[in-house]
Amino acid sequence: METLHPIVSFSYYIAAIALTVLIRNPAVTLGALAGGLCHWAFLTTAKEKRADVGFWLPLALLVTLFNPVFSHNGKTPLFFLNGNAFTFEATVFGAYSAVLVIAVLVWSKAYSRVVTSDKFLYLFGGALPKSALILSVALRYIPMLRKDAARLKDAGKTVGLYSKGSLTDNFLSSCRVYYALIGRTLENAVGTAESMRARGWGRAKRVPYSYYRFKKRDALVAAFSAVLLAVTLAASVSGALSFSFYPGLTAPPLSPLAAAAYGAFALYSLVPLILQTEVRLRWRSLQSKL
Amino acid sequence: MAIVTVKALSFSYPTANTDALTDVSFALDEGSLNLLVGATGSGKSTLLRLLKPELAPYGKRRGEINYAGLSDPPAPGEIGFVGQDPNTGIVTDRVYAELAFAPELMGLSKNEVRLRVGETASYFGLGDLFERDTESLSGGEKQLLTLAAAAAADPKFMLLDEPTAMLDPIAADRFFETLERIRRDFGVTVLLAEHRFAPVYARADRVLALDGGRLIATADPIAAAKTLKGTVLAGALPVEARLWKGFGCPGDCPKDLAAGKKLFDERRVRDLPEESPETEEKETVLSAKDLTFCYQKNAPPAIDDLTLDVKAGEHLCVLGENGAGKTTLLLLLAGLRPPLSGKVRFRGRALKDYRRGSLYVNGVALLPQDPGALFLKSTVLEDLVDAAPGKRDEAEKAARELAEEYGIAKLLGANPLDLSGGEKQLCGLVKLLLRAPEVLLLDEPTKGLDPAGKRLLRETVARLTAEGKAVVTVTHDVEFAAGAAQRCAFLFRGQLLALDAPRAFFAKNRFYTPAASRLLPGALTVGDLLAVCGEADV
Numbered sequence: 001m002e003t004l005h006p007i008v009s010f011s012y013y014i015a016a017i018a019l020t021v022l023i024r025n026p027a028v029t030l031g032a033l034a035g036g037l038c039h040w041a042f043l044t045t046a047k048e049k050r051a052d053v054g055f056w057l058p059l060a061l062l063v064t065l066f067n068p069v070f071s072h073n074g075k076t077p078l079f080f081l082n083g084n085a086f087t088f089e090a091t092v093f094g095a096y097s098a099v100l101v102i103a104v105l106v107w108s109k110a111y112s113r114v115v116t117s118d119k120f121l122y123l124f125g126g127a128l129p130k131s132a133l134i135l136s137v138a139l140r141y142i143p144m145l146r147k148d149a150a151r152l153k154d155a156g157k158t159v160g161l162y163s164k165g166s167l168t169d170n171f172l173s174s175c176r177v178y179y180a181l182i183g184r185t186l187e188n189a190v191g192t193a194e195s196m197r198a199r200g201w202g203r204a205k206r207v208p209y210s211y212y213r214f215k216k217r218d219a220l221v222a223a224f225s226a227v228l229l230a231v232t233l234a235a236s237v238s239g240a241l242s243f244s245f246y247p248g249l250t251a252p253p254l255s256p257l258a259a260a261a262y263g264a265f266a267l268y269s270l271v272p273l274i275l276q277t278e279v280r281l282r283w284r285s286l287q288s289k290l
Numbered sequence: 291m292a293i294v295t296v297k298a299l300s301f302s303y304p305t306a307n308t309d310a311l312t313d314v315s316f317a318l319d320e321g322s323l324n325l326l327v328g329a330t331g332s333g334k335s336t337l338l339r340l341l342k343p344e345l346a347p348y349g350k351r352r353g354e355i356n357y358a359g360l361s362d363p364p365a366p367g368e369i370g371f372v373g374q375d376p377n378t379g380i381v382t383d384r385v386y387a388e389l390a391f392a393p394e395l396m397g398l399s400k401n402e403v404r405l406r407v408g409e410t411a412s413y414f415g416l417g418d419l420f421e422r423d424t425e426s427l428s429g430g431e432k433q434l435l436t437l438a439a440a441a442a443a444d445p446k447f448m449l450l451d452e453p454t455a456m457l458d459p460i461a462a463d464r465f466f467e468t469l470e471r472i473r474r475d476f477g478v479t480v481l482l483a484e485h486r487f488a489p490v491y492a493r494a495d496r497v498l499a500l501d502g503g504r505l506i507a508t509a510d511p512i513a514a515a516k517t518l519k520g521t522v523l524a525g526a527l528p529v530e531a532r533l534w535k536g537f538g539c540p541g542d543c544p545k546d547l548a549a550g551k552k553l554f555d556e557r558r559v560r561d562l563p564e565e566s567p568e569t570e571e572k573e574t575v576l577s578a579k580d581l582t583f584c585y586q587k588n589a590p591p592a593i594d595d596l597t598l599d600v601k602a603g604e605h606l607c608v609l610g611e612n613g614a615g616k617t618t619l620l621l622l623l624a625g626l627r628p629p630l631s632g633k634v635r636f637r638g639r640a641l642k643d644y645r646r647g648s649l650y651v652n653g654v655a656l657l658p659q660d661p662g663a664l665f666l667k668s669t670v671l672e673d674l675v676d677a678a679p680g681k682r683d684e685a686e687k688a689a690r691e692l693a694e695e696y697g698i699a700k701l702l703g704a705n706p707l708d709l710s711g712g713e714k715q716l717c718g719l720v721k722l723l724l725r726a727p728e729v730l731l732l733d734e735p736t737k738g739l740d741p742a743g744k745r746l747l748r749e750t751v752a753r754l755t756a757e758g759k760a761v762v763t764v765t766h767d768v769e770f771a772a773g774a775a776q777r778c779a780f781l782f783r784g785q786l787l788a789l790d791a792p793r794a795f796f797a798k799n800r801f802y803t804p805a806a807s808r809l810l811p812g813a814l815t816v817g818d819l820l821a822v823c824g825e826a827d828v
Contacts, residue, residue, distance in 0.1 A: 163647025
């Protein structure tokens with residue numbers, strides 16, 4: 001996924017997340033979660049995995065219980081709480097919501113790992129070339145400002161700032177440090193502007209540079225994903241996938257279209273795993289030949 | 291063929307009464323390396339900027355500048371410019387974006403831009419840094435990047451305004467080598483303004499010297515040395531030229547170190563005198579014991595088990611490359627970072643036992659690498675008054691007196707942001723001295739100073755130590771340490787590897803040695819060399 005052209009990886013993730021949210025069908029949601037977890041597994045380290053799971057499990061539990069406590073729809077009461085029914089259907093809907101939330105989180109995590117800010121800028125910098133460059137210039141200033149503020153603070157401490165230990169003194173000292181920081185930054189910005197002008201800024205139309213190229217593999221992945229997406233969408237629009245939770249759980253009949261859509265969506269969410277496996281197999285065969 | 295011809299160029303800034311440049315004429319040959327020298331304020335930057343139309347300052351201008359072989363007017367990419375501070379020269383957050391900046395604006399196709407960026411990165415050896423954040427680069431890498439970013443536009447003519455002022459000598463050498471390579475490979479004409487010009491002096495095809503806005507020399511290095519010998523710039527000439535000057539300028543100036551050695555060996559009459567060992571036992575004011583410090587958990591230590599005593603009235607120089615931990619050492623000695631383990635004591639008491647701020651009154655003072663960081667107000671006077679203890683009028687009186695003593699009285703009304711590097715440093719030092727410190731810590735004080743500024747710094751340090759103050763300087767300026775220190779130390783990866791009196795210290799070193807010791811092992815300065823030839827230092 002990481003080596004795909006940004007337009008392909010970006011569209012892939014957006015479509016995956018959109019379908020997961022829009023198609024209200026537990027099978028689809030579970031498929032999305034399963035595929036997402038496969039993808040997540042090879043994007044994160046063991047430590048990150050522990051942290052993620054530690055966050056998701058309590059969240060899932062909370063979401064599952066939240067719904068039946070506040071929603072009393074459904075025809076199968078399990079027990080009564082303060083005179084309100086705690087229904088089976090509401091619990092299932094809660095569990096479904098939990099799976100949905102976790103699936104979206106898993107996919108968003110994968111998205112942020114693969115579609116980095118550079119790739120995002122590359123995609124949308126074309127429409128707004130100047131904003132993309134300005135963002136790059138601004139991002140450059142942040143670490144510089146942070147370092148400079150630390151320098152000013154250190155220097156200030158040796159000449160009487162932050163010396164009284166009181167909150168007001170600390171506050172006033174910080175004000176003076178930031179005031180001086182603004183002056184120094186403006187001075188710096190003049191230099192930046194000169195450096196831009198010296199290299200021809202504002203003279204000619206800019207041709208944004210990128211090192212991403214649309215390869216044959218990108219086209220293949222895009223076409224394959226598009227077909228799977230089309231099948232799933234067609235089934236969804238025709239109503240073949242509509243699942244209802246209230247008053248009783250009603251699954252749609254397993255028509256040929258629905259079956260094809262389940263298969264297509266499962267395959268779609270496994271695209272990252274397929275690509276990853278393909279790369280691994282290629283490596284293994286390469287190494288065995290060496 | 292001359293690529294640039296300047297005829298009778300004069301320039302004055304709108305608010306100034308005197309000309310910044312007066313009647314300057316010269317021509318630069320295609321593919322030549324031209325060195326522009328002159329004290330701070332002699333008009334070097336003004337001249338360089340006038341030669342680059344996009345950066346030309348606003349003001350009154352007479353005379354002509356003609357370019358041959360460039361478009362008319364020259365396109366931005368045809369004249370490359372590299373300034374003093376790579377932090378302002380770099381505009382974007384990523385290395386590749388910086389390299390792409392100029393090619394993106396040259397009207398090339400997408401594929402041509404891609405090729406140009408890739409080529410430039412390969413030529414300058416930046417492939418490994420390609421996706422790095424520009425802020426994570428070292429100073430030397432940053433300046434190489436600004437050079438590469440300018441070269442990416444395929445310039446015919448390069449202007450460089452003190453490009454190595456912020457670099458350590460090793461990074462500076464690497465920068466000059468790369469510059470020399472693009473000149474040789476592509477026939478780029480180079481005009482290089484430098485204060486620390488000794489390393490490139492012999493390689494230059496022509497030396498242009500400015501003094502008060504007038505061009506006093508445009509000649510090859512050997513002939514230019516004759517003109518420079520009478521000026522303050524003589525102090526920055528290579529060691530062989532300074533030696534020749536000390537001998538009263540017999541014949542031509544030696545063209546390189548080998549010729550200088552021949553001249554020296556002919557005249558040498560005696561050996562270096564024995565270094566008299568320090569007999570007087572001086573009192574320790576600041577001491578560090580088993581000091582260790584890390585910036586991050588699991589990172590290699592920035593300071594590693596370091597023990598050091600600083601004595602009253604001595605000037606201790608700590609040498610080391612960029613990243614050796616020199617600045618960190620000073621932050622620890624000044625109590626601005628708590629050590630991970632070990633202790634720093636001032637007058638026998640641990641720094642952490644000093645109440646907030648009390649360490650910085652009659653205690654320890656730190657002059658940061660960028661002395662501008664000490665100024666928070668809009669005039670120098672306000673800043674000085676702020677630092678002085680006591681009531682407003684007492685403080686102002688003390689500030690004015692000390693400013694007078696250090697010759698900065700005329701700068702009191704100026705905005706600190708408008709001062710030159712040397713002026714900022716002197717004003718910063720005065721600000722620190724108003725708090726009557728006993729230990730002064732100086733972080734790279736010779737950075738960006740012209741020869742006159744360096745001499746003034748040496749005199750100031752000598753005066754402070756004579757008053758009984760301890761001065762600790764961290765620097766990569768070997769010549770300064772050799773000439774000004776009573777003890778020298780070498781820091782490498784946070785460890786103190788050697789600590790001795792200068793002669794003994796440099797005798798043990800192989801690479802970190804002053805140029806004079808290459809003519810006579812053990813000699814520290816040109817003065818030492820002249821002494822063994824029976825000549826007085828001048």
